Amino acid sequence: MNLKVNIAGVELKNPVMSASGTFGSGHEYSELTDINRLGAVVTKGVAFEPWEGNPTPRVTEVYGGMLNAIGLQNPGVDVFIERDIPFLRKFDTRIIVNVCGHTVEEYCKVVERLNGQDVDAYEINLSCPNVKQGALAFGQDPKVLEETTAAIKKVAAKPIIIKLSPNVTSIRDMALAAEAGGADAISLINTLIGMKIDIERRRFVLANKTGGFSGPAIKPVALRMVYEAAHAVKLPVIGMGGIACAEDAIEFLLAGASAVAVGTMNFADPRTMEHVAEGIEAYLKRHGLEDVRELIGAADA
Amino acid sequence: MKRKENARVCGINELAPGIFSLWLESSMAAEAKPGCFVGVYPKNGAHVLMRPISICDVNAQKTQLRLVFRAAGEGTKEISGLRVGEEVALLGVLGNGYDTQAMQGKKLLLLGGGIGIPPMLLLAKELSDAGISCNAVLGYADRNDFLRDEFDNVCRTYVATMDGSLGTKGTVIDALNENMLMADICCACGPMPMLKAVKGFAADCGMKAYLSLEERMACGVGACLGCVTKTAHPDPHTHVNNTRICVEGPVFDASEVLL
Ligand SMILES: Cc1cc2nc3c(=O)[nH]c(=O)nc-3n(C[C@H](O)[C@H](O)[C@H](O)COP(=O)(O)OP(=O)(O)OC[C@H]3O[C@@H](n4cnc5c(N)ncnc54)[C@H](O)[C@@H]3O)c2cc1C
Ligand SMILES: Cc1cc2nc3c(=O)[nH]c(=O)nc-3n(C[C@H](O)[C@H](O)[C@H](O)COP(=O)(O)O)c2cc1C
Ligand code: FES
Numbered sequence A: 001m002n003l004k005v006n007i008a009g010v011e012l013k014n015p016v017m018s019a020s021g022t023f024g025s026g027h028e029y030s031e032l033t034d035i036n037r038l039g040a041v042v043t044k045g046v047a048f049e050p051w052e053g054n055p056t057p058r059v060t061e062v063y064g065g066m067l068n069a070i071g072l073q074n075p076g077v078d079v080f081i082e083r084d085i086p087f088l089r090k091f092d093t094r095i096i097v098n099v100c101g102h103t104v105e106e107y108c109k110v111v112e113r114l115n116g117q118d119v120d121a122y123e124i125n126l127s128c129p130n131v132k133q134g135a136l137a138f139g140q141d142p143k144v145l146e147e148t149t150a151a152i153k154k155v156a157a158k159p160i161i162i163k164l165s166p167n168v169t170s171i172r173d174m175a176l177a178a179e180a181g182g183a184d185a186i187s188l189i190n191t192l193i194g195m196k197i198d199i200e201r202r203r204f205v206l207a208n209k210t211g212g213f214s215g216p217a218i219k220p221v222a223l224r225m226v227y228e229a230a231h232a233v234k235l236p237v238i239g240m241g242g243i244a245c246a247e248d249a250i251e252f253l254l255a256g257a258s259a260v261a262v263g264t265m266n267f268a269d270p271r272t273m274e275h276v277a278e279g280i281e282a283y284l285k286r287h288g289l290e291d292v293r294e295l296i297g298a299a300d301a
Numbered sequence B: 001m002k003r004k005e006n007a008r009v010c011g012i013n014e015l016a017p018g019i020f021s022l023w024l025e026s027s028m029a030a031e032a033k034p035g036c037f038v039g040v041y042p043k044n045g046a047h048v049l050m051r052p053i054s055i056c057d058v059n060a061q062k063t064q065l066r067l068v069f070r071a072a073g074e075g076t077k078e079i080s081g082l083r084v085g086e087e088v089a090l091l092g093v094l095g096n097g098y099d100t101q102a103m104q105g106k107k108l109l110l111l112g113g114g115i116g117i118p119p120m121l122l123l124a125k126e127l128s129d130a131g132i133s134c135n136a137v138l139g140y141a142d143r144n145d146f147l148r149d150e151f152d153n154v155c156r157t158y159v160a161t162m163d164g165s166l167g168t169k170g171t172v173i174d175a176l177n178e179n180m181l182m183a184d185i186c187c188a189c190g191p192m193p194m195l196k197a198v199k200g201f202a203a204d205c206g207m208k209a210y211l212s213l214e215e216r217m218a219c220g221v222g223a224c225l226g227c228v229t230k231t232a233h234p235d236p237h238t239h240v241n242n243t244r245i246c247v248e249g250p251v252f253d254a255s256e257v258l259l
Helices: A077-088 A104-114 A142-155 A171-180 A216-232 A246-255 A272-286 B027-031 B074-080 B118-129 B148-154 B172-178 B192-204
Strands: A005-007 A010-012 A016-018 A040-042 A059-062 A065-068 A094-099 A121-125 A160-163 A185-188 A192-195 A210-214 A237-240 A259-262 B003-016 B019-025 B037-040 B051-054 B064-070 B087-094 B108-113 B134-140 B156-161 B185-189 B208-212 B228-230 B242-244 B251-253
Touching: A010 A094, A016 A272, A059 A210, A065 A216, A077 A094, A077 A104, A094 A104, A104 A121, A104 A142, A121 A142, A142 A160, A142 A171, A171 A185, A171 A216, A185 A216, A210 A216, A216 A237, A216 A246, A237 A246, A246 A259, A246 A272, A259 A272, B003 B027, B003 B064, B019 B074, B027 B064, B027 B087, B037 B064, B051 B064, B051 B074, B064 B074, B064 B118, B108 B118, B108 B172, B108 B192, B118 B134, B118 B148, B118 B185, B134 B148, B134 B172, B148 B156, B156 B172, B172 B192, B185 B192, B192 B208
Parallel strands: A016 A040, A016 A259, A040 A094, A094 A121, A121 A160, A160 A185, A185 A237, A237 A259, B108 B134, B108 B185, B134 B156, B185 B208
Antiparallel strands: A005 A010, A059 A065, A065 A210, A192 A210, B003 B019, B003 B087, B019 B064, B037 B051, B037 B087, B208 B251, B228 B242
């Protein structure tokens, strides 16, 4: 049976990876789950310099999910290269580095710095809702998204995956813009913008007032957007948003995703990704299928 | 090693209105240090995040651990409804905990405010077992106290209540002043205004202070960067003076954190 999938020339041993920002650089979860069983680890966003992030409270639970406004706290690309790449290389998995920046130049500088390093691909976060200047701004205007993608593609020595925001009017237009800019793949969805108010204190729960909404509650929206994006472009799609089990992941594959990422549900059970990978295999067996790729986009066949 | 594992309920009772004591049979008891906590998962799938609760006590065989918590919102209310024999999923053991070895030969003062009282019990027991002398000051809102007799069994215990119905009227700091309590080291857990006051008090009298901090958490293991607090020096993870309470804490040297 074949579980391997190919994302822009990068072969993954199975289609399951971590969603950026929920799995650190793997280190923190390495005693809780077997990283060797993941198709890839997608790291927390890496910027050129260290970012402090937002004031707290940064996270809270909401019905069937959570809100976060971390604000991309990260130690910057140099620490990432020294500390995190050698750690991740000990495992038999692919390394996809999530890249963030305030300006096009910053994204390019991170990518250039990583070009000579032992990593497999870049996921470009053009969709973070929690950073005042930049990030989401690049991801909400198709023209800006196309130009930014093109600028990063020009300097990137590895495949680039453009991560799309769901906070747009037409996800099709954004997917097409990424393709036109030269993206090698797209991933979606990043978080929806949400809010929670503590009625006893009459205050916003998050210091940032708004936060990115993720978890099982967003799955139907994510699935619809993955379907629309996958049908708009020829690029491989990495689908995510609320995946909690193999059945959820299979829905994303059937909608047109070539691979899936698990985010929030790692917090509910650190072994969710292992269970998803095992469950996909069991599903293929049960349905007499030989190859996971037979599922990709099959809902429309 | 950190793990997610089911634990079996072996006892649950209400100590004071809305305050529950839960004994769980869990292999994690063997690794529990005072100040450490576990994540308790509500069963209702609408709750995706664990509830961080401090380890309040461990039995002599180290096969059971005890959590004492307030039924605050939906998650902890569900947990307070657990029955003997039922299973509940735990993530643990989380956090750094207190280093009682380093306290040998010192005089200790333990300060607990409200739902910050429970973690101080395991600390008091370990100190007393190690022959380290300590006093405890417990602050409650009113006469609905809890765990007080258990502290009395292991150390000299003072009480403060906001409404004056028991002990000193006022805060734990008022009780410290009234009883002229001094020590080499004080350890405190409670609401933020209390921790700020303890930090100031300790600095004024040149006492070393350790504070147990609280913040909203998602992962509990250092991966999401949700639970940070501002620090005086660069933090070990990101080097931006924002350190993770779930890993580098929850216990911090008061002079290291900017509250
Ligand atoms: C390290 C640590 C140790 C703790 N130890 C204890 C203890 O021993 N006894 C005890 O009664 N309480 C303790 N708390 C507080 C306890 O975690 C919260 O009361 C509990 O999470 C509330 O959950 P809920 O579902 O009832 O409330 P809700 O308000 O419905 O919870 C919504 C979300 O906010 C989070 N949340 C709400 N209040 C807090 C809070 N004060 N701190 C952190 N997260 C919060 C919840 O975990 C959940 O994700 C501790 C907190 C931390 C961080
Ligand atoms: C705490 C947290 C931090 C996140 N940080 C990042 C990030 O650094 N970069 C990024 O591209 N997406 C980030 N995301 C978004 C996730 O990667 C994912 O797109 C989203 O959460 C939807 O998937 P889920 O419902 O499985 O969590 C973060 C999400 C969460 C919950
Ligand atoms: S709760 Fe995720 S880093 Fe502390």
